[in-house]
Amino acid sequence: MGSEACGLPVEIENLTFAYPGQPEALRGLDWRVPAGARVGLLGASGAGKSTLLLHLNGILRQKSGKIRIGETLVEERTLATIRRDVGLVFQNPDDQLFHLSVAEDIAFGPRNLGWSESQVQQTIQETATALRLEGLLDKHPQQLSSGEKKRAALATVLAMRPRVVALDEPFANLDPALIEQLIGLIHGLSATVILISQSILPALACCSTLAILDQGRIAAEGPAYEIARDRALLGRCGLDFHYYRDVWRRLETAGG
Numbered sequence: 001m002g003s004e005a006c007g008l009p010v011e012i013e014n015l016t017f018a019y020p021g022q023p024e025a026l027r028g029l030d031w032r033v034p035a036g037a038r039v040g041l042l043g044a045s046g047a048g049k050s051t052l053l054l055h056l057n058g059i060l061r062q063k064s065g066k067i068r069i070g071e072t073l074v075e076e077r078t079l080a081t082i083r084r085d086v087g088l089v090f091q092n093p094d095d096q097l098f099h100l101s102v103a104e105d106i107a108f109g110p111r112n113l114g115w116s117e118s119q120v121q122q123t124i125q126e127t128a129t130a131l132r133l134e135g136l137l138d139k140h141p142q143q144l145s146s147g148e149k150k151r152a153a154l155a156t157v158l159a160m161r162p163r164v165v166a167l168d169e170p171f172a173n174l175d176p177a178l179i180e181q182l183i184g185l186i187h188g189l190s191a192t193v194i195l196i197s198q199s200i201l202p203a204l205a206c207c208s209t210l211a212i213l214d215q216g217r218i219a220a221e222g223p224a225y226e227i228a229r230d231r232a233l234l235g236r237c238g239l240d241f242h243y244y245r246d247v248w249r250r251l252e253t254a255g256g
């Protein structure tokens, strides 16, 4: 399922943010994601990944610093444009699903954008097919399994064809076949993609670049396989996943 328009660049300059009464979660963060890039954002639990994402379409407002999506600064007067261009898939799908059926949730964004009813219906069908939601369109979102909810939340965002798609833990609660399918779908998006995932292998399969958020800043960024091989860096940031190698080795030698 491609997006009609291609991706927009994301530029973040000196971004600082603190929740009320808390220490700073983001501390002078600088980051640039080129148009059309697919970048994985890794970081330990509590590092500030979701907090950063919520700044991209102005849900959270920075204490200082600037965020630019394409040519547009994220600020009060540009929020309508920004929210059309930037689609956020929240970590918790319950924050994204409000209607009485999955179909109505998918239709909500396109209707708000003023699409014709036939375009809206076509988009519901296309998005449902892409995310294997065909049999669930009439269901109440609260009656879905966790993995189904994740896919429904993703559908509500992709239906609007945003030019920047930011996904917060999209692989959570998906089975291996659905993870493989989602990796393919992410590859097919012609948008800029920012992917937050603690599932490092699927992130590696999706992204050409990985960035690591640590202590409120981007601590490292580079070609995905270089970052994923740097065990010392991953270990310092609480992200070393190389112990899985032992599992793979045992799997390869088991019974043989």
Ligand SMILES: Nc1ncnc2c1ncn2[C@@H]1O[C@H](COP(=O)(O)OP(=O)(O)OP(=O)(O)O)[C@@H](O)[C@H]1O
Residues within 6 Å of the ligand: 019, 020, 022, 025, 043, 044, 045, 046, 047, 048, 049, 050, 051, 052, 091, 198
């Ligand atoms: N609504 C909130 N009010 C106060 N503090 C918050 C709030 N949301 C997050 N925090 C704090 O801000 C910091 C960053 O949280 P954030 O949710 O961005 O982390 P994360 O990297 O997304 O973690 P995870 O991988 O567990 O989802 C944490 O210390 C967290 O406790």
Ligand SMILES: [Mg+2]
Residues within 6 Å of the ligand: 049, 050, 051, 091, 168
């Ligand atoms: Mg998070």
